[in-house]
Each structure stands twice: as C-alpha cells, then as structure tokens.
Amino acid sequence: MSAEGTPLLSVRNVSIRFGGIVALDGVSFDVAAGTIAGLIGPNGAGKTTLFNCLSRLYRPTGGAILFEGMPILATPRHRIAALGLGRTFQNLALFRSMSVLDNVRIGAHCRMRQGFLAHALALPAVRREEEAARAAAAELVALLDLQPVADVPVAALPFGTQKRVELARALVTRPKLLLLDEPAGGLNHEEVDQLRSLIRDIRDRIGVTVLLVEHHMSLVMSVSDKVVALNFGRVIADGPPAAVQADPDVVRAYLGTEAA
Amino acid sequence: MDMTDRTWRRIGLAALLALACLLPFLVSSYRTFQLTSALSYAIALLGLNILTGYNGQISLGHGAFYAIGAYVAAILMDRFGVPYWATLPAAGAVCLVIGFLFGLPALRLEGLYLALATFALALATPQILKYKLLEDWTGGVQGIVILKPDPPFGLPLDQDQWLYFFTLVVAIVMFWLGRNLLAGRIGRALVAIRDHPIAAETMGVDTAFYKATTFGVSALYTGVAGALGAIVIQFVAPDSFTLFLSITLLVGIVVGGLASISGALWGALFIQFVPNVADHISKAAPWAIYGLFLIAFMYLMPTGIAGFLRTLAARLTRRPSRR
Numbered sequence: 100m101s102a103e104g105t106p107l108l109s110v111r112n113v114s115i116r117f118g119g120i121v122a123l124d125g126v127s128f129d130v131a132a133g134t135i136a137g138l139i140g141p142n143g144a145g146k147t148t149l150f151n152c153l154s155r156l157y158r159p160t161g162g163a164i165l166f167e168g169m170p171i172l173a174t175p176r177h178r179i180a181a182l183g184l185g186r187t188f189q190n191l192a193l194f195r196s197m198s199v200l201d202n203v204r205i206g207a208h209c210r211m212r213q214g215f216l217a218h219a220l221a222l223p224a225v226r227r228e229e230e231a232a233r234a235a236a237a238e239l240v241a242l243l244d245l246q247p248v249a250d251v252p253v254a255a256l257p258f259g260t261q262k263r264v265e266l267a268r269a270l271v272t273r274p275k276l277l278l279l280d281e282p283a284g285g286l287n288h289e290e291v292d293q294l295r296s297l298i299r300d301i302r303d304r305i306g307v308t309v310l311l312v313e314h315h316m317s318l319v320m321s322v323s324d325k326v327v328a329l330n331f332g333r334v335i336a337d338g339p340p341a342a343v344q345a346d347p348d349v350v351r352a353y354l355g356t357e358a359a
Numbered sequence: 360m361d362m363t364d365r366t367w368r369r370i371g372l373a374a375l376l377a378l379a380c381l382l383p384f385l386v387s388s389y390r391t392f393q394l395t396s397a398l399s400y401a402i403a404l405l406g407l408n409i410l411t412g413y414n415g416q417i418s419l420g421h422g423a424f425y426a427i428g429a430y431v432a433a434i435l436m437d438r439f440g441v442p443y444w445a446t447l448p449a450a451g452a453v454c455l456v457i458g459f460l461f462g463l464p465a466l467r468l469e470g471l472y473l474a475l476a477t478f479a480l481a482l483a484t485p486q487i488l489k490y491k492l493l494e495d496w497t498g499g500v501q502g503i504v505i506l507k508p509d510p511p512f513g514l515p516l517d518q519d520q521w522l523y524f525f526t527l528v529v530a531i532v533m534f535w536l537g538r539n540l541l542a543g544r545i546g547r548a549l550v551a552i553r554d555h556p557i558a559a560e561t562m563g564v565d566t567a568f569y570k571a572t573t574f575g576v577s578a579l580y581t582g583v584a585g586a587l588g589a590i591v592i593q594f595v596a597p598d599s600f601t602l603f604l605s606i607t608l609l610v611g612i613v614v615g616g617l618a619s620i621s622g623a624l625w626g627a628l629f630i631q632f633v634p635n636v637a638d639h640i641s642k643a644a645p646w647a648i649y650g651l652f653l654i655a656f657m658y659l660m661p662t663g664i665a666g667f668l669r670t671l672a673a674r675l676t677r678r679p680s681r682r
C-alpha cells in the first residue's frame with residue numbers, strides 16, 4: 100500500500116474454518132511499517148482468530164501471510180517471536196506462578212542463546228546474557244509503571260495490571276510488529292487515555308508497528324492510521340478511520356451491537 | 360530478594376554443610392549408610408522435581424531410570440572392572456539418552472496420560488531386568504553383587520564414611536548444576552511451559568525440545584542416583600526397582616516441596632527415615648503409620664517441607680520496615 104515497497108505485514112486471502120464455522124473467509128489486507136492499524140468488527144468477527152493465525156497458533160486452510168515479504172505459515176510457532184512478531188492475548192496468557200519481572204523476562208527468551216549445558220555450568224556468557232535480559236526487562240517494567248509490583252506473582256494482580264505485564268512481556272521480545280488484542284478491555288476512562296498515549300509512544304519512540312484489535316471505537320479511531328473492519332470473517336472495509344467509520348457496511352454490522 | 364535474605368541463606372547452607380560433614384563421626388555406621396542412601400535419593404528427587412515440579416510433566420516411572428543407573432554401574436563394575444566412581448558419568452549419560460528418547464513420544468501426552476505411560480515403564484522394568492536373554496549381563500533374578508570401595512589416599516575413614524563423603528560431594532555437584540540450570544533462562548522456560556505452554560511457545564520457547572531435554576536431564580539425575588544407590592547397597596536385583604520405588608520418589612518430591620531445590624533433600628530424608636520410624640512405632644502395621652505420617656505432613660505443610668521452612672524463615676527474619 101505504501102510507495103516504499105513491501106508492507107511489513109501482508110495477509111493474503113487467508114481462510115480458516117472450524118467444523119461448520121467459517122471464521123475467516125479470504126481475508127486480505129496490509130500493514131505498512133511504522134503505522135498503527137486498527138482491526139475492528141463485532142464479537143465473533145474473527146479478529147482473535149486472525150491473530151492466532153499470525154502467531155501460528157492456528158493453521159489457515161488457505162491463503163498466505165507474509166512478514167517483511169517472507170511467507171511465515173511454514174515457520175514453527177516458537178520462531179515467530181524471533182522474527183519480530185509480538186503479541187498480547189485478549190484473555191491474558193501470563194505465567195501465573197511467576198513474578199511480574201520473571202514474566203517480562205520470559206519475553207527476552209527469544210533473544211537469548213545460551214542452552215542447557217552453558218546454564219548448568221554457569222559459564223560467564225550466561226551471566227552476561229542474564230544481566231542484559233534483566234536490564235531490558237527492568238526498563239519495560241519501569242516504562243509500564245510496574246516497578247512497585249515487580250516481585251509480586253502475577254496471579255495476585257488486578258486484571259488491568261496483568262494486561263500491562265503482557266504488554267511489557269511482548270515489548271521485551273523487541274517486536275517489529277506488535278499485535279494487541281483488546282488492550283483496553285476492562286480499563287476505565289482514565290486508563291484508556293493513558294493507553295492511547297502509550298500506544299503512540301510505542302510506535303513513535305520505540306519504532307514498533309502496531310496492529311490493534313479493539314472494541315473501544317474512540318480509541319481505535321483516534322490512534323489508527325488506517326482501520327480494517329471484519330464481519331463474519333470477511334473484510335468489509337479497509338481505509339482511513341473516518342471513511343471506515345462512515346462505511347454503510349460497517350454501520351450495518353454494528354447495528355444492534357456496540358455503537359460505531 | 361535483598362542482601363539479608365541471601366546472607367541468611369548462606370548461613371543456613373554453611374550450617375547444613377558443617378552438620379553434614381560431622382554426622383558420619385557422630386552416628387553409627389548403619390546410620391551413616393542410611394544417610395548415604397538418603398543423599399542418593401536426594402539426587403534422584405532433584406531430577407524428578409526438575410521434571411514434575413518445575414516443568415509440570417508427571418512421571419510415575421522414575422524408578423526405571425534409577426534401575427537403569429544402578430544396573431549400568433553394577434554391570435560396568437562387575438563385568439568390565441570399571442572403578443566405581445567412573446560408573447556415574449556412564450549411568451548419567453545412558454539415562455540422559457534414554458530419557459530424551461522416552462520424552463519425545465511423551466510430548467504428545469498430557470497430564471494423566473503421561474502418568475500412565477510412565478506407569479507402564481515402571482511396571483515393565485523388573486520384568487525386563489529378569490529377561491532371559493539379558494541374564495548374562497543382569498544376572499537375572501539373582502542380580503549382581505558388587506564390592507564396597509575402600510577409601511583412597513589412605514584417608515582415615517571406614518568404608519561407610521568414605522562412601523558417605525563420596526556421595527555428599529557428588530550430591531553437592533549435582534545440586535550446584537541443578538541450581539544453575541534453574542536459575543536463569545532455562546529455568547524460566549521450564550516453569551513457563553508448566554504454567555502456560557501456548558504462551559511459552561509464543562514467547563519463543565521451543566517447548567518440544569525443552570520438554571524432551573528436561574526428561575533427559577531428569578533421567579540423568581535419577582540414573583546417577585541409581586548408580587550411587589547400587590554402590591552403597593552393594594547389590595542390584597530386579598525386585599528392588601518395582602513400581603513402589605517410582606511412587607516413593609513421587610512422594611518424596613511432594614512431601615519435600617514441588618518446584619523447590621532444597622525440597623529434594625527434605626523429601627529424601629522423609630522417604631529414607633519415616634518408614635524406619637513407622638516400623639519402630641508399629642511392627643504390625645508400619646505402612647499404616649507411614650500413611651498417617653504422609654497425611655499429617657500434607658495437612659500441616661501443604662506446600663511441602665521446603666515451603667513450610669520458607670514461610671517460617673520469612674516470619675522469623677521479618678523486619679519492621681519491609682517493602
């Protein structure tokens with residue numbers, strides 16, 4: 100879509116079905132590097148399913164996904180993070196018994212190299228790598244105001260705080276593209292405002308491209324450079340926020356559900 | 360964790376070590392023998408705890424790896440004249456490979472299904488050891504008798520004391536390696552897989568490789584422990600390695616404390632000495648008494664002995680202005 104060549108993410112004609120349900124039906128859209136893209140749609144439209152295809156948790160029945168121009172549908176799941184595709188989960192997927200700091204440090208796993216033997220023998224390389232991971236994690240813990248709870252097991256924290264831990268964990272992987280699945284879920288008005296500026300900072304200061312799934316319309320419309328709307332697994336609109344918001348198909352899709 | 364916690368831990372560790380070095384001079388040689396056996400159990404329990412406590416893979420069959428380690432040691436000493444200390448790396452290596460290979464198909468099995476597969480392993484072990492075609496090596500039902508090693512360098516120790524110190528050093532090395540393994544990236548990945556395998560994989564953890572390797576490492580620990588056990592008891596026979604041993608190891612990690620390194624030591628002392636205590640209390644129904652002890656421990660220390668001690672230490676060292 101942009102003139103500078105290949106988009107960072109290119110979803111091409113992706114389809115997936117679960118039994119009789121066609122959850123994604125020939126979905127195609129691009130996300131250009133350096134942008135914030137919104138992905139909207141009523142409940143059950145297929146937004147999370149698309150994220151799960153991107154992080155290889157689901158295998159699409161058809162289509163292709165290109166990241167930096169490279170097809171990723173044959174890449175093993177555990178290599179996705181190292182490629183630069185980070186994500187958060189709609190319903191939280193934290194490591195419950197671990198502290199906030201350890202959860203965030205797991206994010207650095209994909210950037211670390213030392214294996215079983217090196218760790219067992221406590222080689223100097225291990226100490227250096229661990230120190231770097233601790234520093235990187237501490238930086239994001241600070242950025243997301245998690246310092247006061249850094250040593251607390253995540254399971255003991257409120258939902259909103261846990262969402263921030265997930266965000267920190269995803270950022271430590273040093274993603275090029277960050278997939279956010281309903282980060283505003285369960286947040287109050289003030290927290291949504293903070294989230295808005297946080298998402299902008301992530302793009303502007305850390306230089307991470309963002310694909311944002313949200314039901315919070317004013318948030319999506321105010322931060323996104325472009326918005327893709329899904330309904331029943333199909334793309335029904337793709338364009339600038341204002342145009343998508345005014346699109347008759349989008350208005351119809353949201354009638355009777357949330358206000359568009 | 361702040362400095363004072365660490366200092367306390369150091370002091371505790373030093374005291375424990377001093378006690379461990381004194382004990383064989385204070386107790387009878389039979390007790391020394393029992394303590395040596397407990398140390399070998401502690402190594403096995405650390406191995407099982409890495410697998411089950413940290414990584415969340417249940418094994419009802421670790422007695423099989425203990426048996427393999429024991430037989431590797433016995434056969435190497437008996438048939439090939441290998442010195443006793445050199446059998447430990449061999450036992451560990453054999454179990455690492457077998458554990459890894461067993462861990463690969465076990466990847467498809469979750470929770471109770473994995474428990475069943477390992478249960479089958481435990482059931483089959485004594486019978487495989489009695490198998491006619493292996494008799495030349497294993498000694499069949501008779502087993503293998505091995506000689507007790509003498510202390511080297513003219514050390515002023517009797518055989519039991521020497522074996523105790525030998526086992527103590529091996530245990531310290533194995534615990535040091537285990538602590539290192541669990542302290543960083545690898546340890547976090549193991550717990551992450553236990554807590555949320557999908558999220559772990561999304562964060563870049565190769566769960567298949569980690570689970571199989573952890574199975575191998577766990578088997579290695581248990582195999583080394585089995586080799587030590589054989590040397591200490593001077594005898595291996597198929598019926599020492601029944602399902603009961605596997606269950607006992609599982610009891611050890613739960614009583615000692617799941618996902619705790621020190622828990623392996625406490626659990627080992629429990630499985631070594633509580634049956635004796637029970638036997639003293641009632642010759643007629645020792646296992647009923649053992650059962651009561653188990654229930655009481657689990658009731659009073661639901662997070663195991665290690666968890667109980669941690670809570671206790673936190674209470675004792677709590678300072679007024681704690682963050």
Ligand SMILES: Nc1ncnc2c1ncn2[C@@H]1O[C@H](COP(=O)(O)OP(=O)(O)OP(=O)(O)O)[C@@H](O)[C@H]1O
Pocket residue numbers: 117120122140141142143144145146147148149189
């Ligand atoms: N693993 C699965 N098995 C069966 N059906 C599934 C599975 N995952 C998703 N679906 C179905 O696919 C459809 C799309 O679900 P998805 O979770 O992607 O919606 P969504 O757009 O994220 O909705 P929401 O806004 O409520 O989060 C739904 O009908 C859902 O029931």
Ligand SMILES: [Mg+2]
Pocket residue numbers: 146147148189
């Ligand atoms: Mg969803």
